[in-house]
Amino acid sequence: MSIRGAWKERQAAAVRGRSRFHRLGVALVVAAASFPPAQADGRMDVDTRAVMTERQMTDVERLQMLHGFMPIPQFFPEGAPIPTGIPVTAGFVRGIARLGVPDLLETDASLGVTNPMQIRLGDTATALPSGQALAASFDPGLLYEGGVVIGSEAADKGFNVLLGGGVNLARDPRNGRNFEYLGEDPWLAGTLAGAAIAGTQSQHVLSTVKHFAVNDQETQRSTLDARMDESALRESDLLAFQIAIEKGAPGSVMCAYNWVNGHPACNSPALLNDVLKNDWRYPGFVMSDWGAVDTVYAINAGLDQESGEQLDTAVWFDAPLRKALTDGSVRHERVSDAVRRVLRSMYALGLDQPRQAAPVNYVAHAALARRAAVEGIVLLKNDAVLPLDSTLQSVLLVGGHADLGVLSGGGSSQVTPVGPAPTIIPVEVSGAMTYMGRQLYMPSSPLRALRAAMPETHFSYVSGYDVEMAAARAKRVDMVIVFATKWQVESLDVGSLSLPEGQDDLIRAIVQANPNTMVVLETGNPVSMPWLADVKSVVEAWYPGQEGGLAIADILTGAVSPSGRLPMSFPKDLAQLPRPTIVGFGSPHQTAVTVDYSEGAYVGYRWYAREGKTALFPFGYGLSYTRFSLDQLQIKKTVAQHQPLHLTAHFQLRNVGARAGDVIAQLYVVSAQTRGTRRLVGYLRMPLDVSETRTATIDIDPRLLATWSTAHHDWVIEGGHYQFELANSAIEPGATYDLMINTLHLAP
Numbered sequence: 001m002s003i004r005g006a007w008k009e010r011q012a013a014a015v016r017g018r019s020r021f022h023r024l025g026v027a028l029v030v031a032a033a034s035f036p037p038a039q040a041d042g043r044m045d046v047d048t049r050a051v052m053t054e055r056q057m058t059d060v061e062r063l064q065m066l067h068g069f070m071p072i073p074q075f076f077p078e079g080a081p082i083p084t085g086i087p088v089t090a091g092f093v094r095g096i097a098r099l100g101v102p103d104l105l106e107t108d109a110s111l112g113v114t115n116p117m118q119i120r121l122g123d124t125a126t127a128l129p130s131g132q133a134l135a136a137s138f139d140p141g142l143l144y145e146g147g148v149v150i151g152s153e154a155a156d157k158g159f160n161v162l163l164g165g166g167v168n169l170a171r172d173p174r175n176g177r178n179f180e181y182l183g184e185d186p187w188l189a190g191t192l193a194g195a196a197i198a199g200t201q202s203q204h205v206l207s208t209v210k211h212f213a214v215n216d217q218e219t220q221r222s223t224l225d226a227r228m229d230e231s232a233l234r235e236s237d238l239l240a241f242q243i244a245i246e247k248g249a250p251g252s253v254m255c256a257y258n259w260v261n262g263h264p265a266c267n268s269p270a271l272l273n274d275v276l277k278n279d280w281r282y283p284g285f286v287m288s289d290w291g292a293v294d295t296v297y298a299i300n301a302g303l304d305q306e307s308g309e310q311l312d313t314a315v316w317f318d319a320p321l322r323k324a325l326t327d328g329s330v331r332h333e334r335v336s337d338a339v340r341r342v343l344r345s346m347y348a349l350g351l352d353q354p355r356q357a358a359p360v361n362y363v364a365h366a367a368l369a370r371r372a373a374v375e376g377i378v379l380l381k382n383d384a385v386l387p388l389d390s391t392l393q394s395v396l397l398v399g400g401h402a403d404l405g406v407l408s409g410g411g412s413s414q415v416t417p418v419g420p421a422p423t424i425i426p427v428e429v430s431g432a433m434t435y436m437g438r439q440l441y442m443p444s445s446p447l448r449a450l451r452a453a454m455p456e457t458h459f460s461y462v463s464g465y466d467v468e469m470a471a472a473r474a475k476r477v478d479m480v481i482v483f484a485t486k487w488q489v490e491s492l493d494v495g496s497l498s499l500p501e502g503q504d505d506l507i508r509a510i511v512q513a514n515p516n517t518m519v520v521l522e523t524g525n526p527v528s529m530p531w532l533a534d535v536k537s538v539v540e541a542w543y544p545g546q547e548g549g550l551a552i553a554d555i556l557t558g559a560v561s562p563s564g565r566l567p568m569s570f571p572k573d574l575a576q577l578p579r580p581t582i583v584g585f586g587s588p589h590q591t592a593v594t595v596d597y598s599e600g601a602y603v604g605y606r607w608y609a610r611e612g613k614t615a616l617f618p619f620g621y622g623l624s625y626t627r628f629s630l631d632q633l634q635i636k637k638t639v640a641q642h643q644p645l646h647l648t649a650h651f652q653l654r655n656v657g658a659r660a661g662d663v664i665a666q667l668y669v670v671s672a673q674t675r676g677t678r679r680l681v682g683y684l685r686m687p688l689d690v691s692e693t694r695t696a697t698i699d700i701d702p703r704l705l706a707t708w709s710t711a712h713h714d715w716v717i718e719g720g721h722y723q724f725e726l727a728n729s730a731i732e733p734g735a736t737y738d739l740m741i742n743t744l745h746l747a748p
């Protein structure tokens with residue numbers, strides 16, 4: 001079966017698995033007292049097995065399963081309690097050997113398997129492009145395959161828990177971690193995260209989804225209280241998680257550093273007990289982010305496992321939990337439930353089964369990394385200079401270390417790529433992530449790749465640090481490509497949208513010297529472009545991963561037509577944002593602040609539409625070397641079992657340009673509920689040859705037509721008139737279809 005086929009199959013299985021669990025919730029209560037003695041019986045369902053194993057444990061064993069530490073010797077000044085053979089990595093939780101319960105060996109894995117500070121000498125892994133690049137592909141199949149790559153490499157290295165699945169919404173284009181996430185729209189981000197998680201877990205390793213919830217800025221991330229009303233929360237950040245969990249069935253949810261509506265996210269009964277475990281019936285376990293627990297009573301709020309315990313103020317789920325059990329402030333049932341949840345996820349994913357080592361094909365993985373980068377590159381502007389003309393005699397590349405490689409984002413997600421040694425430039429970062437102050441350039445040089453792809457053209461390089469010299473060189477060539485970079489790192493937002501280190505001035509000087517200049521951006525976020533009108537073309541390559549140089553060359557030379565679309569809006573300036581200044585920015589580390597997310601569910605393009613603002617580039621935008629027509633939209637209502645409203649969009653896609661390329665169709669709805677503005681309800685990516693026409697369908701999740709009713713505690717679709725629009729971006733006009741829908745309530 002193809003990987004895409006496997007993904008579809010996996011989706012169906014996830015749905016079947018969920019309904020089994022629902023039935024079992026009832027069965028468990030009845031059966032708990034009368035189970036036969038535990039046995040390692042593969043035919044027994046996972047919930048039953050979890051209960052039976054847990055019942056054989058001592059309290060010491062139970063608690064052992066509920067906390068873990070970072071096996072990094074440098075973090076233990078008084079000597080490390082690290083068992084022999086455990087590699088340096090993000091987390092370790094000791095199992096119970098006598099009951100066949102495996103250790104949990106945890107690695108970060110958002111964009112590839114990480115190697116913290118490269119302490120595991122020589123241990124490399126396939127480095128995929130950044131989350132935004134992956135999201136710009138609008139391609140769940142690609143995210144699934146990326147998940148398979150990461151999951152299989154992790155399994156091969158002996159890890160069984162992957163700390164991936166970042167799905168926090170890009171509410172602020174200055175967030176230092178947006179490059180790990182999947183954009184600003186809950187449906188896009190949720191479906192893509194779900195696909196990535198499913199791909200990872202297909203390799204019999206466990207994936208998280210993180211950081212639950214509203215960890216939408218890094219500034220004061222541990223001391224900020226994110227405020228949002230319940231409806232808005234359900235329709236935006238929580239919806240992204242809900243969809244990712246439904247599609248990916250992750251074994252664990254990682255709760256966030258920040259507070260939400262007055263409670264730390266890892267000690268929030270509203271988030272963990274009420275929404276996640278009750279409303280969504282989530283059967284897996286909640287693990288804390290590293291250093292996010294400050295009380296044993298978080299277990300009563302729904303936290304199941306304390307991670308990275310040496311970063312917390314105490315190892316809360318060890319001695320303090322024992323004491324709390326003795327004095328009755330934490331109930332035994334809660335501890336048993338937490339243990340069962342961990343066991344259930346282990347069993348569901350086969351973590352206790354011996355692994356069949358399948359050899360990892362790093363060459364195939366590199367090819368996938370290249371395809372991912374190609375699919376995610378967004379062509380923002382093109383005044384007829386791209387694809388590069390094969391008759392060009394001389395092209396100068398300026399800046400961005402384009403001779404060496406491509407930039408990547410920093411922090412816990414940093415991957416040490418396969419291939420030659422990367423170039424690392426140390427930089428200062430304050431606070432908890434000081435040790436992550438290293439700009440890593442993946443060794444895939446755009447200069448080398450362009451030379452190989454266009455041997456008849458003379459490509460040269462200059463760093464741009466000497467602006468005058470670069471401008472003088474620019475005068476002597478047919479064309480100039482400036483590589484502009486902006487590094488971002490976990491724990492640190494940036495205060496402005498500008499390119500750093502005088503790069504705006506550099507671009508201006510180069511354009512003055514040679515008007516035939518274009519810009520390639522390697523950034524972890526949108527940037528402002530004061531020179532936009534003066535350059536011939538702009539390509540957003542994000543952090544394109546270990547094959548990034550080749551991917552950039554594929555797009556610039558026209559080997560592949562660009563197809564990526566922006567997963568987040570590019571603002572014109574800070575004044576356009578809901579919060580022109582980042583709350584808490586510039587205040588001392590750990591200052592308590594409140595961020596009022598008053599834009600609520602109107603994130604990104606929905607905010608611009610509601611406020612009547614025009615972004616520099618809208619969500620969903622991206623040019624191509626060919627042209628597509630999207631028409632004949634029809635929305636059909638069908639009656640489906642177990643679904644009160646089943647809507648399917650049918651439409652036609654046609655390549656009306658002169659080259660093959662992939663089209664990305666976006667379906668939006670406009671209704672009274674969306675206050676007359678668009679909301680994404682579906683999307684689809686499809687390859688089309690020249691003149692090829694294909695029909696397509698999209699199933700519409702009815703929750704995307706609804707708002708959350710706090711009064712009824714469910715989703716409500718108000719009766720009325722709905723207009724669907726098939727478009728090329730969040731603002732471009734497109735084919736429309738009108739539909740009347742009656743009032744309807746949908747379960748939480």
Ligand code: BGC
Binds near residue numbers: 108163210289
């Ligand atoms: C990050 C998590 C990461 C964990 C372990 C934390 O600082 O927020 O995303 O998984 O560290 O490295």
